Amino acid sequence: MYLVEAKALADGELAQAPSTPLPSDRWESFPFSRLSHHGSACCDLAREWVIAADYAQLNGGGLASGPRWLRQKYKWGPSAWPMHWCEVVRLDTIDCGAHSALAHEVFAARGLTCFPGQLVQRYSTDATDQWRGSWEAAQSSCHWLDGEHIYHEATALLVGEDKLQIWDGSAGTWINPRQGRGYGSVAAVRIFADAPLAQHPGFHWGEQRIRPNVWNQIA
Amino acid sequence: MWLAGIFPQGHPNLLAPAMGALKRIAKPAVEAHHGLPVKVPTFVSTDLPDWDLHAFCREHNWRVWLKGPYYDAARTPTWDSFVAARDALAKVWSTDRLFLQAHVTGYEESVMLAAYRGELLDCVSMRKRDITPEGKTWAGDIAPVQPEFGEPLRAMVRELDWTGGGELEMVRDASGELWLLEMNPRFPAWVHGATIAGHNLPALLVEAAAGVPARKSQAQASEFTRVVLEVPVREDYPLPPLAEPLAGAVGHSMKHPSGLTSLAERLHKSNPELIELVEDMSEGADGAPQLPDSFLHDIGGYDLAAVQTPQFLYLDSTAGTLFERASQRARRLSSNEVQVVSGYSIKTNPDERLIRLALDNGFLAEAISLLEVQKALEVGFRPDQVILNGPGKWWPEGMMPKERLHAVFCDSIADLDRCVAAMAAGEMSSRHVGIRLRTPNVVSRFGIPLDSPMTFGKLVDAVARLPEDSAFGVHFHMASSNIGVAQWWHLFESMLKWCESIERLTGRTIEILDMGGGWFPDDWHAADDDRFARAVERVKAALPGVRQIVSEPGKAMAQPSMAVAMRILEIQEHEDDYVEAVVDGSIAELPMFAFQPHRILRQCADTGALQPLGRGKTHLMGRLCMEHDIVASNVALPDGTRAGDVLIFCDAGGYDRSMSYVFGRG
Ligand SMILES: [Zn+2]
Numbered sequence: 001m002y003l004v005e006a007k008a009l010a011d012g013e014l015a016q017a018p019s020t021p022l023p024s025d026r027w028e029s030f031p032f033s034r035l036s037h038h039g040s041a042c043c044d045l046a047r048e049w050v051i052a053a054d055y056a057q058l059n060g061g062g063l064a065s066g067p068r069w070l071r072q073k074y075k076w077g078p079s080a081w082p083m084h085w086c087e088v089v090r091l092d093t094i095d096c097g098a099h100s101a102l103a104h105e106v107f108a109a110r111g112l113t114c115f116p117g118q119l120v121q122r123y124s125t126d127a128t129d130q131w132r133g134s135w136e137a138a139q140s141s142c143h144w145l146d147g148e149h150i151y152h153e154a155t156a157l158l159v160g161e162d163k164l165q166i167w168d169g170s171a172g173t174w175i176n177p178r179q180g181r182g183y184g185s186v187a188a189v190r191i192f193a194d195a196p197l198a199q200h201p202g203f204h205w206g207e208q209r210i211r212p213n214v215w216n217q218i219a
Numbered sequence: 220m221w222l223a224g225i226f227p228q229g230h231p232n233l234l235a236p237a238m239g240a241l242k243r244i245a246k247p248a249v250e251a252h253h254g255l256p257v258k259v260p261t262f263v264s265t266d267l268p269d270w271d272l273h274a275f276c277r278e279h280n281w282r283v284w285l286k287g288p289y290y291d292a293a294r295t296p297t298w299d300s301f302v303a304a305r306d307a308l309a310k311v312w313s314t315d316r317l318f319l320q321a322h323v324t325g326y327e328e329s330v331m332l333a334a335y336r337g338e339l340l341d342c343v344s345m346r347k348r349d350i351t352p353e354g355k356t357w358a359g360d361i362a363p364v365q366p367e368f369g370e371p372l373r374a375m376v377r378e379l380d381w382t383g384g385g386e387l388e389m390v391r392d393a394s395g396e397l398w399l400l401e402m403n404p405r406f407p408a409w410v411h412g413a414t415i416a417g418h419n420l421p422a423l424l425v426e427a428a429a430g431v432p433a434r435k436s437q438a439q440a441s442e443f444t445r446v447v448l449e450v451p452v453r454e455d456y457p458l459p460p461l462a463e464p465l466a467g468a469v470g471h472s473m474k475h476p477s478g479l480t481s482l483a484e485r486l487h488k489s490n491p492e493l494i495e496l497v498e499d500m501s502e503g504a505d506g507a508p509q510l511p512d513s514f515l516h517d518i519g520g521y522d523l524a525a526v527q528t529p530q531f532l533y534l535d536s537t538a539g540t541l542f543e544r545a546s547q548r549a550r551r552l553s554s555n556e557v558q559v560v561s562g563y564s565i566k567t568n569p570d571e572r573l574i575r576l577a578l579d580n581g582f583l584a585e586a587i588s589l590l591e592v593q594k595a596l597e598v599g600f601r602p603d604q605v606i607l608n609g610p611g612k613w614w615p616e617g618m619m620p621k622e623r624l625h626a627v628f629c630d631s632i633a634d635l636d637r638c639v640a641a642m643a644a645g646e647m648s649s650r651h652v653g654i655r656l657r658t659p660n661v662v663s664r665f666g667i668p669l670d671s672p673m674t675f676g677k678l679v680d681a682v683a684r685l686p687e688d689s690a691f692g693v694h695f696h697m698a699s700s701n702i703g704v705a706q707w708w709h710l711f712e713s714m715l716k717w718c719e720s721i722e723r724l725t726g727r728t729i730e731i732l733d734m735g736g737g738w739f740p741d742d743w744h745a746a747d748d749d750r751f752a753r754a755v756e757r758v759k760a761a762l763p764g765v766r767q768i769v770s771e772p773g774k775a776m777a778q779p780s781m782a783v784a785m786r787i788l789e790i791q792e793h794e795d796d797y798v799e800a801v802v803d804g805s806i807a808e809l810p811m812f813a814f815q816p817h818r819i820l821r822q823c824a825d826t827g828a829l830q831p832l833g834r835g836k837t838h839l840m841g842r843l844c845m846e847h848d849i850v851a852s853n854v855a856l857p858d859g860t861r862a863g864d865v866l867i868f869c870d871a872g873g874y875d876r877s878m879s880y881v882f883g884r885g
Contacts, residue, residue, distance in 0.1 A: 041724070045679060048720035049672040055716050056659040056669075060280060060709035061324055062393025089672040159395060178360065178441070 023149040024120045024188035024215040032116035032192055033097025033153055035105070036084045043085035047105075050089065054106040063110045064157060064165075070102050071172030078140035095140070099169030100153040107167075113158040115191040115212070117166055119175075121150050122185050149187065156191045156203075156210075164191070164205040177206025179218050190215045229382060234335075234424055236404050240379040244402040254371035257389060257399040262286075262320035265305060266834070268508035269816035273298060275319055277739055280703025282322035287312050294322075299813040302852060315506075315834060315853070323400075325392040327354075330364055331407055332372065333420035334381040335427035339373045343418040345409060349444065356409045358444035361416035384410070384420060412443035505855070506834025508818040511779075513537040514869055515820075515829055518782060523822050523865045528786040529804035531876060532867070538576060538780035544744060545772060546580035551748060552755050552768075559755060562606055562769045564736060565591040568777035568876045574598040577776075583625055585735075585771060587611060589618035596620070603650065606733065606769065608694065610634065610665065619647055626651035626731055626769075628694040630665060632681045639684050651731045652685050653692030654678065656717060658710060661697055669717060682725040690730040693718050696771065698737025700815070711754060715761040728764035736773030739815070740870075743775035774873035781872030783808045787864045788842070790856070798837040800856060802866060805841030806848050807882040809868060811875045817850075820867040821857055829867070830857045839866070843883045 037043040057069045077093035088098055100116065107114040128145045135142045144151040154175060155167045166175040166189070179185045193200065193212035202209035210216050222235055229237040236244075252259060263275050265285070276283050276298070285304045286292045293308065295301035301319075309315050327350070332342040342364045349358035364372070372387075384406030390398045406421060413420065417438030426433040452458055517534035526532070545561045552559040562585040563577035569591065575598050577584065584595035587609035595605050602622035610630040613619070619641070627649040629635035635654065641647040657666035667681075668674045685691060695714045699707035711734065718729055751770075758765050785804030792798050806812050819832040835855025841848035850868070 045676055045724055046672050048724060049669075049675045052713070052716045052720050053659060053669070056713045058709065058713075059660055060703075060706045064393040065324075163395075176360075178362070 022188065022215070022217060023122075023146070024190070024217070026146050026149075027118065027120065027151045028215070030118065030151065032118055033081070033083075033101050035088060035098070035101050036082045038084055038086060046085040046089040050085075050102065051106060051109040054109065058110075063112060064159060066167045066172065066174060067103055067106050067169070068172045070099065070106070070169060074099065076170040078135045078138035080140065096144075096153045096168075096170040100155045100167075103155040103167055103169040107155060107157055113197075115156040115158070115193050115197075117154040117156040117192075118190045118215075119152040119154055119166075119186050120188040120215075121152050122148055122181065122187050123150055123183060124148055127183075156205075158197075158203070162200070162203050164203045164210055166205065177208055179208075186218050188215045188217050233382075234428055235383040236379070236381050236385070240381055241404055243379060244385075244404065252375070252387075252399050252402070254374055255387075255399070256367055256371070257387075257397045259399050260321045260323050262318050265315060265317040265319055266506060268506050268818075268833070270508040270818055272301070272319060273816050274739075274741060276301065277700055277703050277742060278705070279321040280706040281701075282324075282703070284320050284322060286318045286320055288314060288316060288318075295319075298815060306852070309853075323390045323392055323398040325390040325398070328389055328391055328397075329356075329407060329409075330368065330372065330387045330389070331410065331413060331418075331420060332376065332381075332385045332387075333406075333424040334376040334383065334385070335424060336382055337377045337380040338427070339369075339376045340423040340427055341418060341420055342369060342372060343413045343416070343420070344368075345407075345413065348442065356407075356412075358442065359409055359412055360442045361413050361418065362441070384424065409443070415439050415443045416441050507831040510818055510820070510831060510869065511537070513540060514779070514782070514818075518820065518829060518867055518869075521784075523784060523867075526784050526865070528784050528865065529802075529808050530784050531808070531871065531879075532782045532784055533570070533572060534780055534782060534872070535572075538573060538776075538872075541740075541744070541776055541779060542573075542576040542580040542582070545776065546582070548748060548751065549581065549770070552751055557755060557759060557765060558767045559751075560767060560769055562733065562735075562771045563776060564771055564773050565594060566877060567774045567873050568780070569594055570781075570876070571598055573777060573780060573872075574600075578604075583769060585769075588614050590615065592620060593618060607649075608655065608733075613637070622648070624649040626653065626692055626733065628653050628655045628692065628733065629667070630655050631667060632677055635667075635681050636684070639686065642686055642689070649689055651692045652689040653694060653729075653731065653733075654682065655694040655696070656714065658695060658697050659713070659717075661702055661706075661710065663697065665696065666694075679721065679724045682721065682727055685727070690766075691727040692731030692733065693721070693729050694733035694735070696735030696737070698773070699742060700737055700739040700774075704742050708750075708754075712757070715757060719761050722762065722764075729762050730764055731767045731769065732758060732762065732765050733769040733771065735771035738772050738775040740775045740779050743772045777876070778870055778873035781876050783868045783871045783875070785850075785866050785868070787860065787862050787866065789862050790860070796836045798835075798856065799840055800837055800860075801840045801842065802850065803842050804850060804866075804868070805843045805883060806845070806850060807841075807843060808879050809850050809871060809875050810878045810880070811871075811873070812850055815870070817868040817870045817875075819851060819854060820869065821860060822865045822867070823857070823859070824861070824864050825859070832856065832866075 054067055058065060075093040079095040079098050083098055088094060104114055104116055125148050128148060128150060132142050132145050155169060157165045157167060159165055168175050175186065189210055191210060191212050198212055200212050202211045208218060222233060223238040223241050226233055227238040265272060281296045283295055284292045285295050285301060285308060287308050291308060293304040295304050305317060308317055326346065328344065328346040330342055330344050333340045344362045344364045345359045347356050347359050351357050383404065386403045386407040388400045390400060392398065410421060414436055417436050419433065419436040422433035513536050514534060517537050518532060521532055549559045549561050561582045563574065563582040564585045565574060566587055574595060578599050583604050583606055584600045585606045585608060586592040586595055588611050592605055592607060602620045603625050605624050606626045607624055608628050627638060629638050638647065638652060655666035657663050657668040659669045667678050697707065697710055722729055755768060758768055783804055785802045788801045788803055790798060790800045809817065820829045821832060822829055832854045834853055837854050837856050838849055839851040839854065841850050
């Protein structure tokens with residue numbers, strides 16, 4: 001997420017909306033994060049390395065295994081955007097946008113169908129206040145914090161015909177599709193699919209149905 | 220099981236399955252699982268010869284579990300850990316009949332059931348959400364069992380006429396497939412966790428048996444966790460004293476076998492026929508290995524009575540056939556665009572007879588030192604048939620041939636810079652100059668590392684410094700016998716990806732690909748051409764500039780080509796049929812004893828017949844005064860074996876020969 005663009009979108013969205021009945025409304029027009037490429041050897045090398053290293057670490061395991069090695073390489077924390085390939089490989093802390101962008105790249109390079117994913121999660125104002133403190137200290141945008149809700153990015157993987165699994169690269173875990181309303185629970189999910197899957201009537205994520213390109217409210 | 224033994228047909232007051240049902244769920248075969256949407260991970264009985272067990276471990280990338288007949292499992296990632304775990308488990312269970320089962324990676328989940336006289340009363344599914352270091356459930360979530368599992372489960376319970384609790388332990392792999400690890404004839408430890416979620420299965424079982432309606436259990440949550448509680452100890456039931464630390468031992472460790480193991484051990488001893496349950500599944504094998512006819516033919520050609528032991532025996536026709544077969548395979552795999560050629564790794568066994576066979580069969584010679592290059596040239600290789608490799612390629616100084624070599628692979632960036640300088644100064648010349656890649660994710664000290672974008676960047680920069688008038692190439696090497704066959708092929712795919720990246724980033728075309736090695740003979744020779752033909756096609760597709768593929772079978776050539784003959788010096792019988800026999804050979808002649816089994820033959824002193832040694836309670840002790848000089852464990856000496864008899868350890872022509880050392884010879 002580009003800081004300036006993100007902030008403008010977030011503020012603009014908020015100003016236009018007369019009320020916010022859904023926590024995801026604040027992030028209605030938010031784009032998902034992508035890594036930038038300098039168009040030169042520096043980023044070529046970094047990208048080639050990430051893709052080849054990802055395949056190497058599979059060790060003969062299933063292609064649909066989550067790339068936990070990326071979570072082992074990177075801590076989760078504030079990042080500056082835009083972020084280039086040659087930059088991300090030199091960092092040791094990255095935010096959820098960078099985690100999910102990397103996971104998306106490696107799943108796609110393994111030949112799997114995957115989608116950038118956005119989530120709204122419920123935490124507590126105590127938690128979001130603490131994160132606001134760390135993000136402000138790092139002079140990073142706090143556009144992702146809103147009261148007890150947070151905006152989060154993840155990667156949705158298509159399994160079989162129409163089943164989804166959602167990989168939370170920042171945590172190094174698959175998100176449980178069985179959701180309550182507790183701490184860390186998922187309030188809404190949006191995945192971005194291009195044609196022909198953009199018209200899909202709804203993928204199965206556990207018992208939930210996820211339509212592409214719109215926010216899906218989770219019970 | 221003990222109860223079932225007393226009441227084989229069951230008992231009205233006994234809410235447990237009958238013997239017939241127990242037999243059909245015995246681990247790990249779980250015969251009764253048919254119909255359930257699960258697979259069972261491959262397993263073998265440890266009745267098989269060691270040779271075959273080693274093959275099973277290689278086939279499954281050494282991700283295997285050694286399991287006791289009822290309980291207990293140990294991961295055995297190496298041969299010596301397998302041998303040690305087998306000894307320990309066999310002692311606990313008083314049987315050699317254990318199982319070796321392939322590991323399945325994934326998330327663990329279970330289904331608990333309660334049934335009464337073949338009627339499924341309820342079942343519930345649990346996914347482990349937190350686990351103890353031993354892999355036991357600490358927290359979990361509970362969900363209803365899906366009909367596609369529940370319906371066949373109902374049919375299975377009916378067919379087994381099950382009474383009592385039960386648990387199916389499973390793993391769900393990355394592709395969503397369920398693998399059944401075992402079925403336990405009891406309620407699991409998390410039975411109360413399910414009650415929290417509204418499924419009180421023991422209550423339903425008692426209800427069915429007693430006819431007294433159970434109180435409806437209320438779901439409080441769908442997830443449960445355990446906690447550690449400290450509670451007051453009642454004065455009338457005080458704590459027992461702590462056991463005395465073992466004298467001279469470190470700390471207060473009192474590792475007792477777990478309660479279940481020691482209980483099973485007692486049951487097993489008081490009721491030995493119960494082991495029948497396990498024995499049913501093995502076919503009365505004696506653990507004696509199969510030996511190729513050519514071994515027997517070649518060994519039979521020696522006058523063993525006259526052999527000064529310990530002595531390496533060269534197996535002439537065996538070696539000849541191996542090289543010929545490799546040469547034919549290389550020819551079959553070659554085409555106009557890509558030539559496939561074998562490389563003989565001199566270090567695996569520098570015996571001149573083998574190097575000559577390599578030369579005669581169109582191999583290239585792979586050397587890791589200038590002494591090895593010299594040896595190859597002495598046997599008759601031309602310099603342009605020699606590949607120079609490894610970190611010691613400049614040793615000993617001053618022996619680098621002036622003529623053009625076939626290929627040189629640089630082991631580090633410093634080595635690469637030295638080679639570039641030497642070639643510029645005319646001190647070295649090679650048709651191909653390339654790099655050896657360090658295998659990422661598999662520990663290795665060799666080659667140029669790829670473990671970070673920075674090191675990868677240095678590699679790319681270094682390749683740019685290689686002379687343009689030599690063709691570029693890549694070499695990688697990892698012992699397939701250590702990492703396993705499937706993992707080796709994954710590594711091969713992974714290496715092709717790195718090679719593609721290197722081509723894109725450097726603009727240099729890879730023209731020679733040298734792939735090693737360390738193949739276990741059976742894996743190399745038994746694999747059909749198809750697997751290798753597919754690999755050649757993969758290389759062509761990924762790296763269209765490759766003109767030559769050098770494949771290094773490594774010890775697959777050398778290992779079967781020699782055996783070690785030794786004589787029995789004395790035989791000592793101990794309690795419980797344990798026998799210790801001392802031989803005049805030792806681990807100095809068999810330094811690979813910890814890494815691979817050796818097939819052993821005894822020559823009958825009366826008939827001269829060669830008899831393979833099966834499994835038994837004899838340990839063969841080497842002649843060295845070293846505690847770990849045990850050249851074979853758990854073998855059986857044929858009847859009539861006596862001091863002076865000759866034993867032949869086959870499969871000793873690889874590193875056993877080249878790494879054998881002089882010790883205890885005065
Ligand atoms: Zn860049």
